Amino acid sequence: MYQDPKRIRKNRVSINLDDYEAALINALVDYTGTDRAGLIRQMLIAQAESALLPTGESMTAGAGNTEAHIRTF
Template sequence: MYQDPKRIRSNKATVYLDQYESDVITALANYLGVPKAEVMRQMLMKEARDVLGIDPASLTDTLAAHTG
């Protein structure tokens, strides 16, 4: 069914936020029209790429090389 079974989002991570942090996430999710989990996932992955020095454009090139 899935090309890569490891891409199924079945791993859960709990994050405790104070009211102000939660309000920011909720406001952004409402503004973008997406679920809060999607906002948080995208923020987390962007920060991880920044910290690790991974350029998203290089990932696209790498994926294209593997599929082509």
């Protein structure tokens, strides 16, 4: 039925946001016209890739994966 059954999105993740964080996400959803889950998924994957796949810039700067570094979008 599916070419790759592992691509089926069946693993759920829950997060709790405060009112300010939720307002920011909702503003991005309104601006981009995408759905909230898709937007958060794209942001999460982009951040995970940048943390796991170092670029030349991050390697020369010696930046570690600190919490402040990981939290930036």
